[in-house]
Amino acid sequence: MSSIEAVTVPKWGMTMTEGKITQWMVGEGDKVERGQEVLEIETTKVTNVVEAAASGTLRRIVLGEGTTAPVGALAGVIADTAATPEEIDAFIASYADRLGAGDEGDGGASVPRTIAVDGGVVNVLEAGPESDETVVLLHGFGGDLTTWLFNQSALAENMRVVAIDLPGHGASTPIAGDAVFPKIVSAAEAAIEAIAPGKLHLIAHSFGGAVAAAIAANRPSRVASLTLIAPIGLSRQMSRDFL
Template identity: 75%
Template sequence: MSLIEAVTVPKWGMTMTEGTITQWMVKEGDSIAHGQELLEIETTKVTNVVEAAASGILRQIVLQEGTTAPVGALAGVITDATATQEEIDAFIASYADRLGSSEDGQAGAVAPRAIPVGEGVVNVLEAGLAGEEAVVFLHGFGGDLSTWLFNQAAVSEALHTIALDLPGHGGSSPIMGDDLLARIVAAVEAALLAVAPGRIHLVAHSFGGAVAAAIAANQPQRVGSLTLIAPIGLGKTMSRDFLTDFIGAERRRPLQGVLERLFADPSKITSDMVEGTLRFKRLEGMPEAL
């Protein structure tokens, strides 16, 4: 029996429903090795590459560069040397019939929801099966819950997961005034109690690390573990230039230059990411909250 392997539009993150083919890195007829980079896809959140799931020959490109297609769509076909064109045509036709019928399609996308708290709302994105324990992802200064789109998608395959926008970020209400950290922590604690009343495991980056550490200090019996990535409060130095430049950037080009400092590969930054960050920064009260 001939080997025929589908190359599909993957699902990166819990909210992704479609992607745009920006570049094929190989041509029809090329020999392909397992794990080789095949094509680049751009979403509203990220640009990333799709790797080959099998070795063989790229016999047919189905989605051309510039095409936008839903998650699960057939982008190309890898076969061994014995596969006939008739077999490939039948595979492509049968794959079109299956599109959207699996959990990888658009129906599998989830959406954030606003949880009322004492000082407004906290925006949360839940994924995975509800259970007695949950993994909670807390982003850093200037970020939002999409920081964790790859991590949450992977962890939610086995566990209940929650990513949230910290107050003053994303879809969460800003908090201003005195005793700021304590009030931000209280808002996050209230939101988490509403969606995950059991034991929680906190995974946090930068400013989110300070929030996570405060939650653990307030509720040691509730926090099962802390995973802190470059957290504020445990080191003697931080990039003050990044903070001031991020707050001060009011146009696309300066903001992109600031965001590039966060990426090992700045080419992964999409125009939608920059525009989305600008829209967030222009919301009423957000610059003051930052």
């Protein structure tokens, strides 16, 4: 029996709905190995590569370079030598029906929304099933909630996950006046309180680590776990060579 494998436009992040084919790294008739980078795709947030899901030969390029297509669209076909041109044609024809039925589509992209807090708004992106516990993702200085582009969707398969634009980042309102850090913590706490009742699992990077630690100190009964990735604020020293 012949083996035919699809190369599709993947879904990177909760808000992605389409991608632009920027480069095919292999040509029709080239042999590929499972895990080999075969295609580069650009979105509004990131440019990344697609790896082959199976070994075989790239028998057909369906979407040429420069084409923009929805998540789940068939970009190419990898098949073994036993697959006939007729079988590949039938596979391509059937794929449009699968995409239309939603089997390979984006499943409905999540849309960020703003939460009103003192002094402005905090932008959040929610994903995953309703739960009594929520994972909260806090990015570092100069970043935004797209820092967690490849993490949020994976975590949201089994848990409720909220990514936040800290004040002054992304679409969240900057903090005015003095005492900036306490105000950032207060605004983040207010947004979390509004959308994430129950226990919290805070995951934070760099500057967000300091914010998460402050939230945990302020509300110890609410925080079930604290995961800090290269956080600031836990030492009086810093690496000036790194800076």
